[in-house]
Amino acid sequence: MSRQPLVGGPVLVINSGSSSLKYQLVVPVDGEVLASGLIERIGEVSGRATHTSSGRSHTIESAVVDHGAALRVLHDQFAEHGPDLDQAGVVAVGHRVVHGGPDFSTPVIIDDAVESEIDALSPLAPLHNPAAVAGIRAARARFGVPHVAVFDTAFFTGLPSEAKTYAIPAELAVRHKIRRYGFHGTSHAYVAGRAAEVLERPAVGLNLVIFHLGNGASVSAVTDGRAIETSMGLTPLQGLVMGTRSGDIDPSIYPFLRDAAAMSIADTDTMLNHRSGVKGLSGVNDFRLLEDRMTEDPAARLAFDVYIHRLRHYLGAYAFLLGRLDAVVFTAGVGENSPMVRAAALAELTEFGIRLDPDRNAPRSKDPRIISTDDSGVTVLVVPTNEELSIARQAQQLVG
Numbered sequence: 553m554s555r556q557p558l559v560g561g562p563v564l565v566i567n568s569g570s571s572s573l574k575y576q577l578v579v580p581v582d583g584e585v586l587a588s589g590l591i592e593r594i595g596e597v598s599g600r601a602t603h604t605s606s607g608r609s610h611t612i613e614s615a616v617v618d619h620g621a622a623l624r625v626l627h628d629q630f631a632e633h634g635p636d637l638d639q640a641g642v643v644a645v646g647h648r649v650v651h652g653g654p655d656f657s658t659p660v661i662i663d664d665a666v667e668s669e670i671d672a673l674s675p676l677a678p679l680h681n682p683a684a685v686a687g688i689r690a691a692r693a694r695f696g697v698p699h700v701a702v703f704d705t706a707f708f709t710g711l712p713s714e715a716k717t718y719a720i721p722a723e724l725a726v727r728h729k730i731r732r733y734g735f736h737g738t739s740h741a742y743v744a745g746r747a748a749e750v751l752e753r754p755a756v757g758l759n760l761v762i763f764h765l766g767n768g769a770s771v772s773a774v775t776d777g778r779a780i781e782t783s784m785g786l787t788p789l790q791g792l793v794m795g796t797r798s799g800d801i802d803p804s805i806y807p808f809l810r811d812a813a814a815m816s817i818a819d820t821d822t823m824l825n826h827r828s829g830v831k832g833l834s835g836v837n838d839f840r841l842l843e844d845r846m847t848e849d850p851a852a853r854l855a856f857d858v859y860i861h862r863l864r865h866y867l868g869a870y871a872f873l874l875g876r877l878d879a880v881v882f883t884a885g886v887g888e889n890s891p892m893v894r895a896a897a898l899a900e901l902t903e904f905g906i907r908l909d910p911d912r913n914a915p916r917s918k919d920p921r922i923i924s925t926d927d928s929g930v931t932v933l934v935v936p937t938n939e940e941l942s943i944a945r946q947a948q949q950l951v952g
């Protein structure tokens with residue numbers, strides 16, 4: 553994110569999920585991707601690994617028992633299809649870590665103590681942090697370069713107290729580290745920096761509302777390059793309606809469904825995370841399908857309308873919190889690719905100074921761009937996110 557000059561060799565960026573491992577070998581200075589890959593179905597009977605380099609993809613199918621085995625597969629894929637990792641001059645391995653708890657506000661070089669601390673945060677992210685630790689352990693054993701953890705929560709550790717505090721008994725919150733953490737922070741921070749560059753304005757004095765709309769979705773309010781609000785909370789379940797997650801909901805749904813439908817806490821949690829959102833309402837979570845179905849299918853129409861209603865709800869709230877709004881920014885799969893979502897989210901807001909230009913909103917592009925009219929009081933932008941590049945740059949800066 554920083555605009556300091558960046559030099560040096562590539563960074564291997566690793567994103568370990570519970571049953572998958574994504575990687576990218578990326579040159580921080582210019583963002584060139586030398587190779588990328590995805591290892592899926594780790595721990596299952598049959599696994600699959602796809603490696604892409606020099607414009608060609610190679611897929612192998614074989615069991616991958618754990619993250620250690622996944623790192624062996626990664627190493628073999630590089631050895632067979634290039635580039636040769638031993639010759640590539642890799643300066644660091646950057647690990648995406650979902651939860652950094654209240655204290656990890658910046659990237660850190662991973663030593664045994666840091667690895668243990670990330671592991672100790674697992675109760676806050678039971679699906680994500682154990683997977684990250686497994687990936688970190690395996691990668692540290694294999695690659696003798698500095699390893700850097702970049703936390704998805706880091707950008708939000710400085711939220712003002714009134715924004716990050718839940719109104720529950722204070723002692724309970726302290727004891728169990730219960731607060732609003734926020735997620736997608738690497739993306740929000742990267743996009744805030746890129747938006748300032750596109751607007752040719754310093755981050756200081758710039759007030760942004762950033763919509764990261766992917767399968768997971770969150771919105772942040774940013775001023776002076778710092779986040780002052782974000783929609784996700786203790787977990788990534790809170791906030792916007794998402795592909796399969798409900799977003800905001802009355803927590804009394806847990807006892808209600810226990811009594812009304814004999815659903816356990818685990819049942820309701822799974823339902824809210826995996827069978828809700830636009831998928832729960834319409835049967836599909838891919839916005840391309842949802843938009844295709846909307847004219848004929850009232851359920852798809854309602855899912856879209858509920859999704860948009862929540863976006864507008866947060867936009868209004870965050871504009872008020874900021875006091876003045878300079879720009880609205882859209883990013884991630886839906887935000888970058890759906891003119892329909894952007895148009896609906898900002899429809900009929902000219903009274904508030906927001907005027908989308910339909911001709912600028914419609915075309916597809918991979919470039920950051922302004923999609924509001926020249927006379928719009930609030931600038932509207934599409935800024936493609938690039939979490940891997942951001943992680944690579946942060947890792948490279950830390951190792952110097």
Ligand code: AMP
Pocket residue numbers: 765766767768795837838839840884885886889890
């Ligand atoms: P992400 O999590 O950022 O990879 O985003 C995934 C989401 O982006 C999925 O819901 C996709 O359907 C959505 N998406 C990707 N391409 C398009 C598109 N052309 N139009 C609408 N949604 C899209």
